[in-house]
Amino acid sequence: xxxxxxxxxxxxxxPKSSCEAVYYAGKVAEATGTEAIALTVGELDxxxxxxxxxxxxxxxxxxxxxxxxxFDSEVYTRIVAEAINxxxxxxxxxxxxxxxxxxxxxxxxxxxxxxxxxIIDYPKTDDGFSVKKTVYSGKAFAYVSITSEMKxxxxxxxxxxxxxxxxxxxxESLSVDVGxxxxxxxxxxxxxxxxxLTEAGIVVxxxxxxxxxxxxxxxxxxxxxxxxxxxxxxxxADVGWRPHAEHVGQTGLTVRPNLYFAxxxxxxIQHLAGVNGSKVxxxxxxxxxxxxxxxxxxxxxxxxxxxxxxxIEAIKKL
Amino acid sequence: xxxxxRAKNLTQLAGKDMNILVCIAKVPDTTTKIKFTDNNxxxxxxxxxxxxNPLDEFALTRAIEIKEVLGGTITVINVGLADTEPLxxxxxxxxxxxxxxxxxxxxxxxxxxxxxxxxxxEGNYDFVLAGxxxxxxxxxxxxxxxxxxxxxxFIAGVPKFDYDGTTATMDxxxxxxxxxxxxxxxxxxxxxxxxxxxxxxxxxxxMSARTKPLTVVEPIEAATFASVLSYELPxxxxxxxxxxxxxxEQLIELLHTEAKAL
Numbered sequence: 001x002x003x004x005x006x007x008x009x010x011x012x013x014x015p016k017s018s019c020e021a022v023y024y025a026g027k028v029a030e031a032t033g034t035e036a037i038a039l040t041v042g043e044l045d046x047x048x049x050x051x052x053x054x055x056x057x058x059x060x061x062x063x064x065x066x067x068x069x070x071f072d073s074e075v076y077t078r079i080v081a082e083a084i085n086x087x088x089x090x091x092x093x094x095x096x097x098x099x100x101x102x103x104x105x106x107x108x109x110x111x112x113x114x115x116x117x118x119i120i121d122y123p124k125t126d127d128g129f130s131v132k133k134t135v136y137s138g139k140a141f142a143y144v145s146i147t148s149e150m151k152x153x154x155x156x157x158x159x160x161x162x163x164x165x166x167x168x169x170x171x172e173s174l175s176v177d178v179g180x181x182x183x184x185x186x187x188x189x190x191x192x193x194x195x196x197l198t199e200a201g202i203v204v205x206x207x208x209x210x211x212x213x214x215x216x217x218x219x220x221x222x223x224x225x226x227x228x229x230x231x232x233x234x235x236x237a238d239v240g241w242r243p244h245a246e247h248v249g250q251t252g253l254t255v256r257p258n259l260y261f262a263x264x265x266x267x268x269i270q271h272l273a274g275v276n277g278s279k280v281x282x283x284x285x286x287x288x289x290x291x292x293x294x295x296x297x298x299x300x301x302x303x304x305x306x307x308x309x310x311x312i313e314a315i316k317k318l
Numbered sequence: 319x320x321x322x323x324r325a326k327n328l329t330q331l332a333g334k335d336m337n338i339l340v341c342i343a344k345v346p347d348t349t350t351k352i353k354f355t356d357n358n359x360x361x362x363x364x365x366x367x368x369x370x371n372p373l374d375e376f377a378l379t380r381a382i383e384i385k386e387v388l389g390g391t392i393t394v395i396n397v398g399l400a401d402t403e404p405l406x407x408x409x410x411x412x413x414x415x416x417x418x419x420x421x422x423x424x425x426x427x428x429x430x431x432x433x434x435x436x437x438x439x440e441g442n443y444d445f446v447l448a449g450x451x452x453x454x455x456x457x458x459x460x461x462x463x464x465x466x467x468x469x470x471x472f473i474a475g476v477p478k479f480d481y482d483g484t485t486a487t488m489d490x491x492x493x494x495x496x497x498x499x500x501x502x503x504x505x506x507x508x509x510x511x512x513x514x515x516x517x518x519x520x521x522x523x524x525m526s527a528r529t530k531p532l533t534v535v536e537p538i539e540a541a542t543f544a545s546v547l548s549y550e551l552p553x554x555x556x557x558x559x560x561x562x563x564x565x566x567e568q569l570i571e572l573l574h575t576e577a578k579a580l
Binding site: 102133268282 | 346348350354426432454458461462463471473475490491492493494495499500502546556560561562569570571574579
C-alpha cells in the first residue's frame with residue numbers, strides 16, 4: 001500500500017500542476033495511513049527532487065535515460081508500471097494533462113483498474129472510496145465510487161493549494177527497461193516564457209467583441225502585466241484570429257483560475273462550461289443583456305477599447 | 319476536382335484498402351442545460367437533443383477527408399443500446415461506410431474501452447481515431463485503453479492530423495505547447511478541435527445512410543469499476559457587481575482589496 005504520484009518536469013523544474021498533484025497524493029496518503037512516493041523522469045537536480053518532500057512525499061523515484069528524451073506513451077507507461085511494482089502503490093495520482101491522458105488509460109487497461117480524471121476534492125474513504133469530479137464540461141460535478149483495488153486519479157490543475165512543510169524527501173534512482181518508442185517526435189514547440197493556460201492563476205480571455213485579430217495587443221499587454229495566460233472564445237478560434245490551443249469552453253479547454261477576465265465574450269452556455277470553475281469572473285461587454293454578466297462576479301458594461309486601456313493603467317499602478 | 323476513380327487506383331497501387339476505425343459516443347447537445355432527477359442520481363434526459371460527441375465528430379470528419387484522397391473504408395463503432403443507432407446513421411450521412419454497435423450500456427471508461435479494444439483487434443484497421451474526451455463524463459480514456467490492449471502507440475490530444483497512406487504526421491498538445499510527430503500504423507490517436515471543419519451531411523449522404531451496413535454485436539465480459547453515486551450543480555452565482563465604464567480603474571481596486579484576486 002502506498003500512493004504513487006507522477007510529477008512532470010520541464011526545463012529542470014516541476015510545474016505548478018505537478019506540485020499540486022504531489023500535495024494531493026501526500027494528503028491522500030495521510031488520510032489512508034500510507035506513504036506517498038513521487039515519480040520523476042529526466043535530469044533534475046537533487047534539491048528539486050528532495051524539495052518534493054515539502055509537498056508531502058517521503059520518497060522520490062527518479063528515472064533517467066536516453067530513450068526518454070521524447071514523450072512516448074508506451075515508454076512512459078513502462079516507467080510508471082515499474083514504479084507501481086517497486087512501490088506496491090494502489091493509488092496512482094497524476095496532474096490532469098497530457099501525461100495523464102496518454103499514460104493513465106494504458107495503466108488502467110494493464111492493471112485492470114478504474115481511472116477517474118478531473119478530480120476536484122479529496123477522496124472520501126469512510127464508506128468505500130469515492131471522488132468528486134467535473135462532468136458535462138464543467139457544467140456539473142459527480143461523486144464517483146471506485147471499486148477496483150488499484151485506483152488511478154488525475155487531479156484538475158488549479159484546484160488544490162499546496163503548503164510547504166519544510167520536509168525533505170529521500171531520492172532513489174529507479175532503473176527501468178523502457179524499450180523503444182514507436183513515435184518519432186520531429187519538433188517541440190513550447191512557449192516557456194508563457195504561463196500554460198490550464199495552470200494560470202489569472203486568465204485574460206477575449207472574444208468577438210475585439211473585432212479583429214490585431215486588436216489582441218492590449219489583451220496580451222494586460223496578460224503580461226498580470227503574469228496571466230491569454231485565452232479566447234470558440235468563434236474567435238474558429239475564424240483563426242487565435243490558435244485553437246487558446247479556446248476555453250465545452251469543446252476546448254476547461255480552466256479554473258483564481259481570476260478570469262471575459263472581454264468582449266457574450267458568454268454562450270458552451271463557453272461558460274469551460275470557465276465556471278473560476279473563483280472570480282470579470283465581464284466586460286457592450287451588451288448589458290449578455291449572458292456573461294449572469295456568470296460574472298464583477299462587470300463593466302462598456303466598450304473593450306475604452307475599458308481595457310483604463311484597466312491596464314490601473315494595473316500598472318498596483 | 320476530386321476523382322473517385324483515381325483515388326481507388328491509388329489505394330489499389332498501395333496493395334490494400336485503407337481501413338480506419340472511428341469511435342463515437344452519444345452525448346447531450348452542447349447547448350443542453352444540465353439537470354438531474356431522482357434525488358440528483360440521474361441525468362434528466364427528457365427533451366434532450368443527443369448528438370455525436372463533438373470531438374468524435376471531428377475525428378470522423380478528418381477520417382472522411384483522408385479517405386476522399388486515399389480511398390478505403392471508414393467504420394464507426396459505438397458502445398450503446400439501440401437508442402444510439404440514429405447517431406450511427408448520422409455518421410453514415412456524414413460519410414462513414416460501416417457501423418458496429420456493441421449492444422451494451424456504456425457504464426464506465428474501462429468497460430467501454432475494453433469492448434472497443436476487442437472489436438478493434440478483430441478488424442485489421444490501419445489506425446483508430448477517437449475524440450480526446452466525451453463532453454459528458456470527460457473520461458479521456460478509451461483511446462489509450464484500446465492502444466494498450468493492442469500493444470500499439472497512442473497519441474493523445476491531436477489538433478492536426480495527416481496521413482499519406484504509409485505514415486501519419488500530427489501535432490500533439492503538451493503542457494505549455496505542442497509537438498510535431500510521425501508514427502506508422504497501427505496506432506490510436508485522440509483528436510481535438512482544429513483538425514478540420516465540421517461537415518453538414520448532404521442530401522445524398524442522408525439518403526445513402528439508410529442502406530449502409532450496421533452490425534450489432536454483443537459485449538464481451540468486462541468489469542465496471544467506476545459508478546456515479548450522485549451529481550451536483552455548481553452553487554448559483556451571486557449578483558454581478560457593476561463598475562461604471564468611465565471608472566473602469568475602480569474594478570482593479572475592487573479585485574485587489576475586496577475579491578483579493580490581484
